[in-house]
Amino acid sequence: MCGIFGLWNFAGAKGSNLLKASDLLRHRGPDDEGFTVFEKGQPESFSGADSAESKFEKLNIDSSTPCALLHRRLSILDLSPAGHQPMVHPTKNIHIVFNGEIYNYRELIAEHKLEVKSGTDTEMILLLYAKIGTAAFAKFRGMWALAIVDIEQRKLILSRDRFGIKPLLIAHHNGGLAFASEAKPLHSLPGMKAQWEQKKFLQFVVYGATDDPYETFFKGIEALKPGHFRTYDLDSLDFEETEYYNLRERVAQGEYADERFETLFSESIREHLIADVEVGSCLSGGLDSSLIVAEAANLYKGSFKTFTCSFPGELIDESNYARMLATDDRNLVQHFTTPSSQEFLDGFDDLIRSQERPFGSASIFAQAAVMKLASENGIKVLLDGQGADEILGGYYPFAGAYLISLLKSGQVGAYKRELKALKRHFNPEMETAMMRSAFYSLPQRLQVMARKQKRLGYSLIDSEYTNEANKLKSPERGATDFMELSFRSVEFGLYELLQYEDRNAMNYSIESRVPFLDHRLVEWAVGQKPEVKIQNGWTKYPIRIGLEKHNLKPLAWRIDKLGFVAPQDRWRMELADEILEKVKNSPISELLDTRAVHDLFSKSLKSNSGLTEYWRIYALLRWMDVFDVELVTA
Secondary structure (H helix, E strand, C coil), X not given: CEXXXXXXXXXXXXXXXXXXHHHHCHHHCEXXXXXXXXXXXXXXXXXXXXXXXXXXXXXXXXXXXXXXXXXXXXXCCXXXXXXXXXXXXXXXXXXXXEEEEECCHHHHHHHCCCCCCCCXXXXXXXXXXXXXXXXXXXXXXXXXXXXXXXXXCCXXXXXXXXXXXXXXXXXXXXXXXXXXXXXXXXXXXXCCCCEEEHHHHHHHHXXXXXXXXXXXXXXXXXXXXXXXXXXXXXXXXXXXXXXXCCHHHHHHHCCCCCCCHHHHHHHHHHHXXXXXXXXXXXXXXXXXXHHHHHHHHHHCCCCEEEEXXXXXXXXXXXXXXXXXXXXXXXXXXXXXXXXXXXXXXXXXXXXXXXXXXXXXXXXXXXXXXXXXXXXXXXXXXXXXXXXXXXXXXXXXXXXXXXXXXHHHXXXXXXXXXXXXXXXXXXXXXXXXHHHHHHHCCCCHHHHHHHHHHHCHHHHHECHHHHHHHHCCCCCCCCCCCHHHHHHHHHHHHHHHHHHHHHHHHHCCCCEEECHHHCHXXXXXXXXXXXXXXXXXXXXXXXXXXXXXXXXXXXXXXCCCCCCCCCCHHHHHHHCHHHXXXXXXXXXXXXXXXXXHHHHHHHHHCXXXXXXXXXXXXXXXXXXXXXXXXXXXXX
């Protein structure tokens, strides 16, 4: 897990820009740094202040660096200097910077008879690319964002993992190209500014999302799509984008349809424990992280550390469930943290700075607090449960979609039984799920009308921009078909959660791994019939059966579901005066009605109304201030 950065034909870039970018990415890889500058096509390597082995000259701040690669290393596999990047092929013609983990790297080394000199997956990627080209990407099991400069073929290749676990941002500017793990180093380049389009600003205020999940919150910076790679011509910078992975097609092919959940999950955990440093796990007390910990503890050699966010006395507190896993046979060492509302407020701008985007819930802070706790206890690798809800029907709308499918297929008896069981386990949330599913059954015209009537965000927009806001469409994220809902959940909602996860973990120099997103497990789960995932009113049925097999019945059949959440209702009341003061002192865009914004914050402090909009608008205002964002028309 690392931070990567690169430039090609980027006019005006100097050594000082590379050093600044490296400093801005230091949290992603404090163990080592390296630079390769391509001057007239000839590569030259340089060291930095954090280079683990200074066998190269220091980078000159005044040197011209329009074409360069930069790497920040968080050492996980082969901790020796042999893992230094940028890494070069023995022919000196191919250079790579890589962020992520390829869990089957040993298999690929053996399968393709690669002659390696280190114990790193980076070297495997370099050698395998030299042997079979971009066909290598489809063979990887893991998470990655990488750049390969192929001097002989005159190509620059950017590649990203199947589901977007690792970030890769791209900017084209004045005929040049820049890419990075985060936006901050891109903004530090000559001529780059933090800008956002007015239309997208309005859409976010109203809907909390924009049309394209792969657009960033900065104009001119895009994310490479998951499951894709780009091939740039080094001379013209013309590029071709290629899709090497399509979940819908893979599910239709059904390669893993006959596998068993238990087998695929255990194999995924086994691979996600591969590391030359200590591995731990997040443990919210929910189903997903509990199964990860139960399985990992059985496979891990030695004591296994877990990290939990606890809010004693709160209805949302799940620490009692987390403690259920601490039995002698599991050899767990559990750690708990209880962040306060004042810590949340004091660290809000830093959280915005690391996330590089506004967000609508204080739960992101709870997750960050867990990452901080793990870092303080010397952990570099953490497992987490992202993806389980999306692939195994864990969210309540999946239950609604399942019930509708039973009705459409004429299974009225099954519909009645499942509805009764679901309401017994999840009422009143299940009523909401049914309403959501029914909503997506409406004609598009009625959906649009209904959305505009219930969206509080419309009332916050200045009257001068009301007509423009009324033309905006809601990003299409929902569905009534169960499998289609799974696809969209992975493509949209999960993608956003993975961005939060990456920024929170890397802000504390931690590699976060997500075992539920092994692509074999994803394809199996999404391809299963709804009744495999929801049975007798229980969602995520395979996970519950797994927990029961680990002698965790009280966890397996619990009916509440929370995850890493924060007591944001109470915090809102405790922080009322301070937040209102910050809002009044924040520069509010002319696109918003200042009085309406102030009224929202004043009224929401006295009731539960507008909670989502409350945090969304507060985060939006702080994001614009922290990054000094300029709104532009196009």
